[in-house]
Amino acid sequence: xxxxxxxxxLVFITVAIWQMVKIFDLANVDSxxxxxxxxxxxxxxxxxxxxxxAFIYVITIVCxxxxxxxxxxxxxxxxxxxxVDNLMIISMVLIFIVQTITQFLLHYFAFKYxxxxxxxxxxxxDNDKLEFIWTIIPVIVLAGLIIYGLFTWSDIMNIEQDxxxxxxxxxxxxxxxxxxxxxxxxxxxxxxxxxxxxxxxNILGLDESDPNAQDDIITTELHLPVGKKxxxxxxxxxxxxxxxxPHFRAQMNCxxxxxxxxxxxxxxxxxxxxxxxDMIDKVxxxxxxxxxxxxxxxxxxxxxxxxxxxxxxxxxICGKSHYNMQMKIIVETEExxxxxxxxxxxxxxxxxxx
Amino acid sequence: MSAxxxxxxxxxxxxxxxxxxxxxxxxxxxxxxxxxxxxITGTIMGVIGxxxxxxxRMQIAWPEEPNVLFEALLGKWAPDGVMDADIYLAxxxxxxxxxxxxxxxxxxxxxxxxxxxPLQIGARDMASGFLNMVSYWMFFLSSVVMIISLFxxxxxASAGWTIYPPLSALxxxxxxxxxxxxxxxxxxxxxxxxSLLGSLNYIVTVINLRTKGMSMTRLPLTIxxxxxxxxxxxxxxxxxxxxxxLLIMDRxxxxxxxxxxxxxxxxxxxxxxxxxxxxxxxxxxxxxxxxYIVILPAMGLVSEIMATNSRKPIFGYRAxxxxxxxxxxxxxxxxxxxxxxxxxxxxxxxxxxxTTLLIAIPSAVKAFNWITTLWKGNLxxxxxxxxxxxxVSTFITGGLTGIILGDSALDINVHDTYFVVAHFHLVMGxxxxxxxFAGIYHWYPKMFGxxxxxxLGYIHFWITAICAYGVFFPxxxxxxxxxxxxxxxxSNFPLFDDLENVNVIITVFAIIGGIVQIxxxxxxxxxxxxxxxxxxxxxxxxxxxxxxxxxxxHGNWEGEIPHVHRWSxxxxxxxxxxxxxPQNVPMKEGEEELHH
Numbered sequence: 025x026x027x028x029x030x031x032x033x034l035v036f037i038t039v040a041i042w043q044m045v046k047i048f049d050l051a052n053v054d055s056x057x058x059x060x061x062x063x064x065x066x067x068x069x070x071x072x073x074x075x076x077x078a079f080i081y082v083i084t085i086v087c088x089x090x091x092x093x094x095x096x097x098x099x100x101x102x103x104x105x106x107x108v109d110n111l112m113i114i115s116m117v118l119i120f121i122v123q124t125i126t127q128f129l130l131h132y133f134a135f136k137y138x139x140x141x142x143x144x145x146x147x148x149x150d151n152d153k154l155e156f157i158w159t160i161i162p163v164i165v166l167a168g169l170i171i172y173g174l175f176t177w178s179d180i181m182n183i184e185q186d187x188x189x190x191x192x193x194x195x196x197x198x199x200x201x202x203x204x205x206x207x208x209x210x211x212x213x214x215x216x217x218x219x220x221x222x223x224x225x226n227i228l229g230l231d232e233s234d235p236n237a238q239d240d241i242i243t244t245e246l247h248l249p250v251g252k253k254x255x256x257x258x259x260x261x262x263x264x265x266x267x268x269x270p271h272f273r274a275q276m277n278c279x280x281x282x283x284x285x286x287x288x289x290x291x292x293x294x295x296x297x298x299x300x301x302d303m304i305d306k307v308x309x310x311x312x313x314x315x316x317x318x319x320x321x322x323x324x325x326x327x328x329x330x331x332x333x334x335x336x337x338x339x340x341i342c343g344k345s346h347y348n349m350q351m352k353i354i355v356e357t358e359e360x361x362x363x364x365x366x367x368x369x370x371x372x373x374x375x376x377x378x
Numbered sequence: 379m380s381a382x383x384x385x386x387x388x389x390x391x392x393x394x395x396x397x398x399x400x401x402x403x404x405x406x407x408x409x410x411x412x413x414x415x416x417x418i419t420g421t422i423m424g425v426i427g428x429x430x431x432x433x434x435r436m437q438i439a440w441p442e443e444p445n446v447l448f449e450a451l452l453g454k455w456a457p458d459g460v461m462d463a464d465i466y467l468a469x470x471x472x473x474x475x476x477x478x479x480x481x482x483x484x485x486x487x488x489x490x491x492x493x494x495x496p497l498q499i500g501a502r503d504m505a506s507g508f509l510n511m512v513s514y515w516m517f518f519l520s521s522v523v524m525i526i527s528l529f530x531x532x533x534x535a536s537a538g539w540t541i542y543p544p545l546s547a548l549x550x551x552x553x554x555x556x557x558x559x560x561x562x563x564x565x566x567x568x569x570x571x572x573s574l575l576g577s578l579n580y581i582v583t584v585i586n587l588r589t590k591g592m593s594m595t596r597l598p599l600t601i602x603x604x605x606x607x608x609x610x611x612x613x614x615x616x617x618x619x620x621x622x623x624l625l626i627m628d629r630x631x632x633x634x635x636x637x638x639x640x641x642x643x644x645x646x647x648x649x650x651x652x653x654x655x656x657x658x659x660x661x662x663x664x665x666x667x668x669x670y671i672v673i674l675p676a677m678g679l680v681s682e683i684m685a686t687n688s689r690k691p692i693f694g695y696r697a698x699x700x701x702x703x704x705x706x707x708x709x710x711x712x713x714x715x716x717x718x719x720x721x722x723x724x725x726x727x728x729x730x731x732x733t734t735l736l737i738a739i740p741s742a743v744k745a746f747n748w749i750t751t752l753w754k755g756n757l758x759x760x761x762x763x764x765x766x767x768x769x770v771s772t773f774i775t776g777g778l779t780g781i782i783l784g785d786s787a788l789d790i791n792v793h794d795t796y797f798v799v800a801h802f803h804l805v806m807g808x809x810x811x812x813x814x815f816a817g818i819y820h821w822y823p824k825m826f827g828x829x830x831x832x833x834l835g836y837i838h839f840w841i842t843a844i845c846a847y848g849v850f851f852p853x854x855x856x857x858x859x860x861x862x863x864x865x866x867x868x869s870n871f872p873l874f875d876d877l878e879n880v881n882v883i884i885t886v887f888a889i890i891g892g893i894v895q896i897x898x899x900x901x902x903x904x905x906x907x908x909x910x911x912x913x914x915x916x917x918x919x920x921x922x923x924x925x926x927x928x929x930x931x932h933g934n935w936e937g938e939i940p941h942v943h944r945w946s947x948x949x950x951x952x953x954x955x956x957x958x959x960p961q962n963v964p965m966k967e968g969e970e971e972l973h974h
Contacts, residue, residue, distance in 0.1 A: 028445075028446055030886065030889060031446075031447070031889070034889055034890060034893050035893075037890065037893070038893055038894075038896060038897075041837055041841075041894070041897060042897075044837070045831070045833050045834055045837060045897075058832070058910065059829035059830065059831060059832045059909075059910050059916075060758075060760065060829075060832070060916055060917070061758050061759045061760045061763075061832065065759055065760075065832065065836070066757065066758065066759045068759075068836075069759035069764060069836065070757070070759065072840060073767070076771075076840075076843060076844075079844065079847070080771070080775075080847060083847055083848070083851050083852075084851070087851060087852050087854075087855050091852070091855035091856070091859070091877075091880060092855070107787075108787055108788065108790070108791065111785070111787055111788060112782065112788055112791075115781055115782050115785065115788065116782075118781070119778040119779065119781060119782070122774075122778060123774065123775060123778055126745065126746075126749065126774050127771060127774065127775070129749050130748075130749050130752070130767065130770055130771055130774070131767075131771070133749060133752040133753050133755075134752055134757060134767050137688075137752060137753065137754060137755045137756065137757050138757050138759060139689075139756045139757050139758045139759070140756075143756045144689075144756060144950060144957070145688060145689040145690040145754065145755045145756040145949065145950040145957065146690065146753075146754035146755070146950070147690070147691065147949075147950050147951050147952055148690065148691070148693065148750075148753075148754065149691040149692075149693065149694075149695065149947065149972050150693070150694060150695070150696070150972065151693075151694075154750070155694050155697050155743065155746075155747075158742065158743060158746040159739060159742075159743055162738060162739050162742040162743075163739055166735045166736070166738055166739065166781075169735065169781065169785065170731065170732055170735050170785075173731055173735075173785040173786065173787050173788070174728050174731060174732070174786075174787075176787035177724070177727060177728060177731065177785075177786045177787040178724070178728065180787060180790070181724035181727070197641075198551065198642070216639060217639045217640065217641035217646060218639065218641075218646050220641050220646070222644065229641070258721075261639075261640070261641045261642070262544065262548075262551060262640055262641065262642040263542075263543075263544045263545040263548070263551050263642075264542050264544070264545060264654055266719065266793075266794065268794075268860075268862065270791060270860035271860075273790060273791045274790065274791075275719050275790050275791065275793055276719050276721065277719055277720050277721050279653070279654055279655060279720070279721050280544055280637070280638060280639055280640050280654065281637070281638030281639040281640075281651075281652065281653060281654070282638075282653065282655070282721060284721035306876065309876050310872055310873075310875045310876050313875050313876060313878065314872065314875055321869075324869060326869075326870075326872075330872035330873075330875070332873075335871070335873060337860075337862055337871075338862075339793070339794045339795070339862040340542075340794060341467065341537065341538045341542075341545065341864045342545060343467075343545060343551055343552045344463050344464050344467070344552065344553075345463065346467070346864065346865065346866070347463065347864075347865035347866040347867055347868075347870065348870045350870070350871070
């Protein structure tokens with residue numbers, strides 16, 4: 025219904041525009057070749073250029089005020105997160121400055137040098153000094169950004185595994201996620217999709233004869249202990265997927281036929297994040313919106329009340345239900361984590377014997 | 379070169395041909411007619427592409443709500459007017475394909491390279507009129523195949539315009555990966571052949587058929603842009619063709635170039651040893667240069683239009699050429715920035731970050747040069763000029779966020795979110811579209827002998843400009859909030875519920891922006907018949923096309939082709955009465971030419 029109303033309103037706007045043009049045209053019959061800009065057009069459009077500059081500034085400010093408080097600019101929950109956020113903020117500030125200045129120059133010049141009676145353009149074709157300056161400034165700035173960025177990148181991508189690292193496999197399939205923990209031996213058992221046997225519930229294709237696989241644990245929720253380095257090994261059984269964990273500033277594609285990896289150390293537990301003042305605000309805002317859409321949400325069979333949880337989302341188009349391929353991530357204390365892990369079934373016990 | 383031009387002068391081909399309706403309007407070998415054919419085909423494809431975007435925007439803003447438009451246009455894909463998730467992905471896929479290839483490659487480059495290369499360099503026609511005709515008709519054929527693919531039983535291709543396998547390779551992974559994808563690949567293969575024929579023709583024409591006096595450093599920047607674009611196309615399009623052929627092999631002949639270890643719908647497939655990452659490399663080796671294939675011609679058009687309407691030489695002509703060449707070179711070694719998190723070696727990520735951020739330098743030089751071209755000018759605010767200024771504005775806004783996306787460390791978190799969608803739509807989508815509109819408003823008199831209505835042009839520009847920012851500026855923010863692109867609905871993620879109203883705002887702007895294009899279409903098609911008749915050189919421009927007669931003749935000029943005596947940017951040159959000196963006007967005694 026909303027859509028229909030919008031369409032009707034827009035049709036009226038179109039008709040209004042049509043009428044406006046007719047008036048414009050009638051007012052314009054006097055000039056010699058009416059379809060070339062005259063001084064009046066230059067002036068009108070020059071002022072509109074100034075107005076447009078104001079529009080760009082206003083929309084920038086409005087966006088930052090309304091939506092600038094973003095989970096991705098602050099409140100990262102991993103060790104490398106603040107480094108990424110710093111780099112992001114530096115880049116944003118830089119972009120903001122350049123954007124403000126260049127848009128001003130562009131639109132202000134368009135206003136100031138509008139064609140007027142008696143104006144003659146300056147024959148100004150070249151200036152090596154000027155061009156040198158605006159080549160060298162981006163070079164210096166970008167050199168700084170590149171160096172900072174590369175340090176951050178190699179820091180994130182440098183995954184050194186030690187005894188303390190927890191190895192977890194993220195397993196993607198249309199359209200859900202599984203996690204596989206290495207168990208007591210901290211070694212993941214060998215696996216290949218060719219070994220999948222749905223009859224005995226070997227759904228991830230683990231090698232049933234591999235001793236390392238026996239104590240592996242397969243879950244549908246991802247639990248992580250706070251403060252411990254996790255190394256994810258990603259696998260996909262069918263098409264490309266991407267394991268996107270925005271709160272941890274982490275993402276890696278899952279590629280059929282190969283194992284990809286990504287590592288990070290979670291620093292904030294789910295419980296702590298729920299107590300974060302920014303997050304409390306955000307959740308309150310969301311719940312207010314949700315209580316407004318109560319019937320709709322209940323009709324979909326979802327809970328109206330929202331409570332914050334970290335999420336793993338699929339971020340590579342993977343088919344019809346791509347939009348609902350997610351897994352809950354719970355960061356907890358090591359004791360809670362160990363207790364949870366103990367409750368889970370080991371692989372050898374999860375198999376169905378026929 | 380000059381010898382060639384001279385022989386052409388005496389060869390009055392075209393005059394003796396008897397033209398029938400078919401040879402004049404359908405199987406024409408005249409570059410001006412072919413340009414118009416490209417433009418009109420591109421326009422029709424553009425209407426389809428934009429309509430698709432409006433439909434999926436409505437779905438995003440009002441998810442799963444019945445909509446009369448869906449019911450009317452999508453048929454079985456929208457039972458009771460509720461859009462199906464599969465067709466949503468198909469709309470996104472085909473919108474991308476149509477806009478990138480059919481509108482902004484063929485529609486933009488095909489139109490203006492064809493129209494302007496012979497006219498601006500002073501040639502009777504393209505080097506091979508026949509190849510040019512074949513090129514257009516292959517493009518037409520590929521358009522037809524693409525449209526047909528929309529109507530197949532299991533749905534059109536819906537693996538995203540990047541068609542990454544295995545999703546695109548396995549019919550059991552997705553309905554659209556059956557016949558729909560086959561037709562998509564066939565259409566693209568024909569399209570690439572068409573594009574290659576066109577590009578080779580452009581390159582040969584620019585190198586060989588320049589008129590006497592038209593040295594490379596006197597060429598208008600439009601020609602430089604088309605020339606370099608054609609070279610990029612010849613270098614990179616064949617790689618996409620090979621990727622498409624290998625994918626066809628995997629799909630239909632059981633090879634394993636891109637596939638390995640797949641278990642789907644309860645069975646293990648035989649594929650072994652291939653890698654989807656290989657496809658990503660091949661795809662982006664074209665895919666990235668493709669954005670420059672799209673944007674460089676727009677840059678050329680804008681440079682030319684800005685100089686003409688500022689009544690000033692383009693600032694830094696040589697720097698502009700050098701930056702076009704630098705962009706072209708760098709564009710072929712940055713493709714990996716689409717693949718930072720694809721699983722490729724992280725060291726390669728570092729290399730591609732480095733090359734990617736380098737490309738910001740020539741881009742910045744160009745932006746500054748355009749701004750300086752306006753400085754102390756005498757700006758004639760024709761619609762073409764407004765679109766050119768708009769081009770620089772969106773190019774800057776969209777280009778700057780490239781600094782974030784090109785930085786591998788930052789890309790991790792905004793990759794494949796709406797941040798990317800906002801970035802590339804501004805920097806290559808909207809910008810290139812503005813360049814195309816600018817070109818159409820500026821050269822319409824050359825194409826059709828009549829003027830477009832300027833007031834409709836003003837309304838078209840201002841509403842489009844506001845809507846473009848209204849759509850894509852807020853989109854950055856939902857991307858930074860972590861919302862992935864290509865989600866049919868966000869209703870399964872309460873985390874994003876506070877972005878719902880942003881999506882409605884974006885959609886309303888998108889609908890207004892889409893509808894206002896009707897003003898343009900009315901102006902465009904109406905003016906072909908009812909527009910005001912043009913004068914010989916309406917914008918008082920220096921380039922050669924305006925010395926050709928208004929009425930199109932085969933061979934472009936009656937009698938001898940004009941000779942060129944100066945570069946194309948002698949606007950407001952001191953010592954002349956007029957504020958422009960056409961390229962075919964000889965130097966006065968003692969007059970100095972810049973840059974030689």
